[in-house]
Amino acid sequence: MDILGYLSCGWLTPALYLLLLVFLTFSSKALAQSPFFIGLVRISIFLILVIHGIQLHESVFTGQGFVFGFAQDLSLIAWAGLAFYWFQSWFLPIVSLRWMALIFAMVCSALPGLFQGVLISPAAVSDPWFKGHFIVATLSVGLLSLAAMHAMLMSIQDRALHRQLSIRPNGWLAHWLEDLPPLLTMESLLFSLLYVGFALLSLTVFSGLFFSQTLFGRPLVFDHKTVFALISWVLFGGLLVARWRVGLRGRTAVRWVLSAYTALLLAYVGSRFVLEVILHKA
Numbered sequence: 001m002d003i004l005g006y007l008s009c010g011w012l013t014p015a016l017y018l019l020l021l022v023f024l025t026f027s028s029k030a031l032a033q034s035p036f037f038i039g040l041v042r043i044s045i046f047l048i049l050v051i052h053g054i055q056l057h058e059s060v061f062t063g064q065g066f067v068f069g070f071a072q073d074l075s076l077i078a079w080a081g082l083a084f085y086w087f088q089s090w091f092l093p094i095v096s097l098r099w100m101a102l103i104f105a106m107v108c109s110a111l112p113g114l115f116q117g118v119l120i121s122p123a124a125v126s127d128p129w130f131k132g133h134f135i136v137a138t139l140s141v142g143l144l145s146l147a148a149m150h151a152m153l154m155s156i157q158d159r160a161l162h163r164q165l166s167i168r169p170n171g172w173l174a175h176w177l178e179d180l181p182p183l184l185t186m187e188s189l190l191f192s193l194l195y196v197g198f199a200l201l202s203l204t205v206f207s208g209l210f211f212s213q214t215l216f217g218r219p220l221v222f223d224h225k226t227v228f229a230l231i232s233w234v235l236f237g238g239l240l241v242a243r244w245r246v247g248l249r250g251r252t253a254v255r256w257v258l259s260a261y262t263a264l265l266l267a268y269v270g271s272r273f274v275l276e277v278i279l280h281k282a
Helices: 003-007 012-025 035-060 070-088 095-114 122-126 128-162 172-178 183-210 212-216 224-246 250-278
Strands: 066-068 118-121
Touching (some): 012 035, 012 095, 035 066, 035 095, 070 128, 095 128, 128 183, 128 250, 183 250, 224 250
Antiparallel strands (some): 066 118
8 A cells, every 4th residue: 555545544534633632631731831842733733634635635536536425524624624723823822722623623534434425426526616616615614613613612711701600720621711812802713714704605605506507517406405505604694794783792693603503514514414324315
């Protein structure tokens, strides 16, 4: 087996994520704050992302055609989310968000080994329009996944502040909260993620609506995937408009983000899961 073959092995990526998580778990607090450690972790994440990306490309764009399913979709989403976190960590490293992104990536990267996916379209491999749509869709959902994880952290942080939770100094919640920036900074970063993610999602949704025949080889059909994608787009758009017009913030904004993201997952992952796992159809 050549080097590319080893990198494409389904077990390698989740194993590397697991090793990194174990290394982070047993690292001392003093070591974790050193520039050398931070740089080492960044390099490690980058290398695993490269291996994860190679594995995904080889398993999705095969010689037989475009192989895809809910497992490949989740793995791609997790890869994009972690990649965006890696880029963000150069400007505002958030340890709690790193943990969430790594765990999500580890679990999702193992799924394609359990669920092989189905051959969607042999012609898709050589179609640049389809590949472009596919890449933009993956980036949009990945970025909005990072925003959803960010919103979850904000929810935990907000509850701790407003309810004045009794947090043990050495408890897991204290470790998750101690590195977080102020809530206003977290909120500003959340909406920065949402602005970019919504722009990419808009490009994804409307390219699919107007160029369905070119991209997918069939006219536009308003099935559950299209409906949930539109619902998610309307929810994210409504949130950003409400933020601009009335300054929407706090718990209401967080709930809005999570609701919109749930609809997005139902559109891009839920439909494939139902077809492959529940109905056993391609």
